[in-house]
Amino acid sequence: MKGFPVDQHTSLLQTAKDIFVGSLTFDLGRYLIAASLIAGLVWILRRTSWASRKIQKREATRADFLREFGASLRTVLVYTVLAVPMVWAFRNGYLPEYRGTVTPLTYAGYLAAILLAHDAWFYWTHRAMHHPRLFKTFHRLHHRTVTPTPWTAYSFAIPEAAVSFLFMPLYLAILPTPKPVIFAFLTVMILRNAMGHAGLELHARGWASHPLLKWISTTTHHDLHHAGSFNHNFGFYFTWWDKLMGTEHPDYVATYDRVTAPAKALEPQPFTTSASPQTTA
8 A cells, every 4th residue: 555645536447557566566575575585494494403393294295386376376466456446445535544653652552453453353264264164165275285385375265365355454444554564564474474384393492381472373383273183273473362262282282392392302203194174163
């Protein structure tokens, strides 16, 4: 939305002409940069003692990568198409724009608010998409990935991509947010997404059981979900919804501690995948 003034009262077609290329470039760039950074970090770490932090024995295949990359490009296109009516709504006054000053305290408060709101949105929509009546249409494509990589980040079916995008206009309709905060949120979101699918645990030893850090999700937390435990670990940034609703994997902490154990302490025994997808309400 940066650079697109409000109250211009332009048509949808004119809005599309104005923003389509820029929006496509922005979303594609976010995905490519974040996935490349995390994939590069994993590539380096797997050539060190951190190689023992690989969560699964299975390696992602070239076919996995091609499917995920193609689906992610399609998700970027969905986001771009849906950005047109959102920007049109801003231009025509149907969505309010934040017009106050942005102090450091304001910035921190609005960023915390949008991250908390998005985490709740992600947990409940993610869990809903595991319902048997919704799973095949919305979420099955994403779960064709058993062994995640950073390139899995945007591997969504079109309906799931639409649900993911819908958070932004709904949230901004309720709480107009400074544009610098929106940019920071979008940056944090894609980086955390790529980290959650890294396949190698990137967080510190003891994180999953630390009194404070345990509330922040880890790579293992989401990897367990992909590896076959589809009834558990629906959260994104945080673990509190899973803990509160009883959907956290019972072996999460033990698996995390094993994965992050010092390389010389034991032979790595990466988590193995279970047989078939499950769905839950």
